[in-house]
Amino acid sequence: MSGNSNSKKRKFFGISFILIALIIIMIFISLRTGVISISFQEVIETIFQQGSDRNKLVLFEFRLPGIILAILIGIGLAVSGAILQGITQNELADPGIMGINTGAGLAVVLYLFLSREGFVVSSIWMMPVAAMVGALFAAFLIYILAWKKGVSPIRLILVGIGINAGFAAFITIFQLKMDPQDFRQVAVWLSGDIWNANWNTVLAFLPWIVILIPLVLRKVNALNVLTLGDDLASGLGVNVERDRQILLLLAVALAGASVSAGGAIAFLGLIVPHIARKLIGPLHQYIIPLSMFIGALLIITADTVGKVILAPTEIPVGIVVSVISAPYFIYLLLKAT
Amino acid sequence: MLNTIKHSSMLKTIINCIALLMLILSVVISISYGSTSIPFDTVWSAIFSFDTDVTSHQVIQEIRIPRAISAALVGAFLAVSGSIMQGMTRNPLASPSILGVTDGAALSLVIMLAAFPMISSMGLTVASFVGAGVAVALILFIGSFSKGGITPVKLALAGVAIGTMLRSISTILSLHFNLEKEVGFWLAGELSGTSWSSVNILFFSGIIGLPIAFFLAKSITVLSLGEDMATNLGQNSLLIKALGIISILILTGAAVSVAGVVGFVGLIVPHITRFIMGTDYKWIIPSSAIFGALLLVLSDLVSRYINAPFETPVGAITSLIGVPFFLYLARKSGGGDK
Numbered sequence: 004m005s006g007n008s009n010s011k012k013r014k015f016f017g018i019s020f021i022l023i024a025l026i027i028i029m030i031f032i033s034l035r036t037g038v039i040s041i042s043f044q045e046v047i048e049t050i051f052q053q054g055s056d057r058n059k060l061v062l063f064e065f066r067l068p069g070i071i072l073a074i075l076i077g078i079g080l081a082v083s084g085a086i087l088q089g090i091t092q093n094e095l096a097d098p099g100i101m102g103i104n105t106g107a108g109l110a111v112v113l114y115l116f117l118s119r120e121g122f123v124v125s126s127i128w129m130m131p132v133a134a135m136v137g138a139l140f141a142a143f144l145i146y147i148l149a150w151k152k153g154v155s156p157i158r159l160i161l162v163g164i165g166i167n168a169g170f171a172a173f174i175t176i177f178q179l180k181m182d183p184q185d186f187r188q189v190a191v192w193l194s195g196d197i198w199n200a201n202w203n204t205v206l207a208f209l210p211w212i213v214i215l216i217p218l219v220l221r222k223v224n225a226l227n228v229l230t231l232g233d234d235l236a237s238g239l240g241v242n243v244e245r246d247r248q249i250l251l252l253l254a255v256a257l258a259g260a261s262v263s264a265g266g267a268i269a270f271l272g273l274i275v276p277h278i279a280r281k282l283i284g285p286l287h288q289y290i291i292p293l294s295m296f297i298g299a300l301l302i303i304t305a306d307t308v309g310k311v312i313l314a315p316t317e318i319p320v321g322i323v324v325s326v327i328s329a330p331y332f333i334y335l336l337l338k339a340t
Numbered sequence: 341m342l343n344t345i346k347h348s349s350m351l352k353t354i355i356n357c358i359a360l361l362m363l364i365l366s367v368v369i370s371i372s373y374g375s376t377s378i379p380f381d382t383v384w385s386a387i388f389s390f391d392t393d394v395t396s397h398q399v400i401q402e403i404r405i406p407r408a409i410s411a412a413l414v415g416a417f418l419a420v421s422g423s424i425m426q427g428m429t430r431n432p433l434a435s436p437s438i439l440g441v442t443d444g445a446a447l448s449l450v451i452m453l454a455a456f457p458m459i460s461s462m463g464l465t466v467a468s469f470v471g472a473g474v475a476v477a478l479i480l481f482i483g484s485f486s487k488g489g490i491t492p493v494k495l496a497l498a499g500v501a502i503g504t505m506l507r508s509i510s511t512i513l514s515l516h517f518n519l520e521k522e523v524g525f526w527l528a529g530e531l532s533g534t535s536w537s538s539v540n541i542l543f544f545s546g547i548i549g550l551p552i553a554f555f556l557a558k559s560i561t562v563l564s565l566g567e568d569m570a571t572n573l574g575q576n577s578l579l580i581k582a583l584g585i586i587s588i589l590i591l592t593g594a595a596v597s598v599a600g601v602v603g604f605v606g607l608i609v610p611h612i613t614r615f616i617m618g619t620d621y622k623w624i625i626p627s628s629a630i631f632g633a634l635l636l637v638l639s640d641l642v643s644r645y646i647n648a649p650f651e652t653p654v655g656a657i658t659s660l661i662g663v664p665f666f667l668y669l670a671r672k673s674g675g676g677d678k
Contacts, residue, residue: 172659329505
């Protein structure tokens with residue numbers, strides 16, 4: 004038994020090492036990709052403080068914050084998806100499909116609208132908070148509406164899709180009340196683009212990841228037990244509802260904060276935990292960290308692909324992710340019983 | 341399905357007449373109200389004694405009337421398509437927008453517009469039919485993959501995923517070819533771009549699509565009772581389904597090419613109609629045409645007022661009306677009790 008868990012641990016560290024190496028490679032590729040082409044050599048020279056001022060500006064003020072933001076968003080959404088799939092015992096759960104992201108988006112749009120009108124103070128630090136309130140509201144609404152002597156996985160998704168459509172309609176209505184410049188920005192942002200990538204956005208978002216992820220890691224055992232099902236979990240003496248609520252709160256907070264930083268990126272939280280489970284099995288002390296790495300890798304890759312594939316047009320990362328992931332969702336759907 | 345109430349044919353006819361009167365009334369109101377309100381007697385004289393020198397007459401003739409007619413026809417087409425889909429598949433969640441058919445039509449429009457910027461509106465309409473057809477083929481393909489038949493809810497979820505994917509591809513193309521404005525209009529569902537040429541397109545598509553739907557009504561009633569029942573009664577289900585799909589493609593394609601993706605009309609109207617008219621598609625199909633038209637004309641009116649002087653895409657209004665209904669259906673049919 005202990006030998007088995009040791010080999011699992013070794014496998015986990017091996018996979019983590021490969022993933023981190025891939026992330027670093029992707030960061031370099033991503034740094035040199037863009038409208039202004041910068042060679043690898045120049046990237047390395049600039050990192051060691053020997054590049055031209057122009058390269059310094061492009062790399063450190065534009066590209067690097069974008070990449071770091073992307074990594075953080077990838078981590079947030081992937082972990083949020085992993086938690087949601089664990090606590091609902093539902094392979095199809097994802098903050099994007101279930102309308103939690105759109106709820107956060109609506110709250111941000113409302114906040115931008117109110118601050119433009121002068122009702123509330125405009126501050127970049129408030130955006131994650133507004134998004135989290137919206138995400139929480141959406142999650143609450145979905146849970147209440149899907150509840151019918153318990154929550155069936157399929158009904159949860161179906162209700163989520165409905166809530167998603169409703170919030171999207173409200174967003175459309177509110178967007179029109181904004182001035183055209185804001186409107187365009189919000190429209191692009193909602194399709195999942197890291198438009199506001201500067202160091203301030205990174206700093207506003209970073210604390211949430213730094214605080215929330217360790218809290219999630221402390222709860223992995225509860226998550227493992229919950230995945231077994233309610234009956235077994237309460238049999239093992241776990242306070243099922245309380246743990247579920249805490250974990251749900253963490254998942255929603257992560258999704259909300261990610262949306263405030265990067266817009267509504269659907270499907271990322273869906274597929275990443277699946278890949279992690281395929282690689283390492285059902286234990287969440289491994290799934291959660293691997294989801295972080297895979298989420299980060301996937302989002303930088305999608306972002307880079309979006310920049311390259313139809314250059315000079317830059318395709319929002321959220322769009323790239325949904326084109327890749329929607330077929331996978333359908334596959335999971337057909338497989339699910 | 342909602343509990344059906346049985347009514348005599350007399351009562352059903354009366355209900356249809358009342359709905360038709362309400363439709364005419366709301367069309368008149370829709371013509372009269374807008375960014376500038378025009379009194380009814382001016383509307384009357386604009387129609388029956390048109391004077392090119394009067395601005396309000398021109399507004400009515402060139403903008404308001406074609407828009408109101410387009411709204412009515414688009415609503416009717418989507419509702420009839422939804423009725424046929426729900427009847428043929430016995431799936432209460434089937435509708436052009438849920439199954440991704442409208443998104444397929446919109447993607448095809450975007451592709452044509454990117455490849456041939458000078459394309460005629462007739463060409464766009466044909467492209468829209470083709471795109472709707474591809475989306476239907478995709479759904480049928482996925483449905484055939486699932487062992488032992490796909491459940492209604494799964495089919496709906498697969499449709500939503502296909503719709504999301506097709507819409508994402510539309511967005512990518514629109515960004516690349518700088519078509520954001522046109523495409524944004526199609527993806528949101530708007531009636532502000534309608535003109536007499538839209539009415540023409542809808543009219544000619546309707547002449548082909550609606551009679552097929554009415555002609556199929558009896559067979560769809562039989563199909564809605566179950567495939568076995570239909571076979572026992574000696575009905576050629578394959579032919580009926582093929583004709584039904586053709587009718588759906590023409591009606592949905594035309595509606596999307598004129599107004600873009602207007603969601604939920606095709607989902608909720610057939611349910612409301614069944615609730616009032618019972619289970620016989622001989623009544624459901626014509627009535628859903630009237631109710632669908634009424635719903636979209638009224639939604640269009642709301643869309644002009646909610647953000648005045650700006651217009652809100654009518655698709656947002658139909659979503660707001662449709663979502664509570666969709667949630668009700670999801671609770672009812674969402675995979676058993678737990």
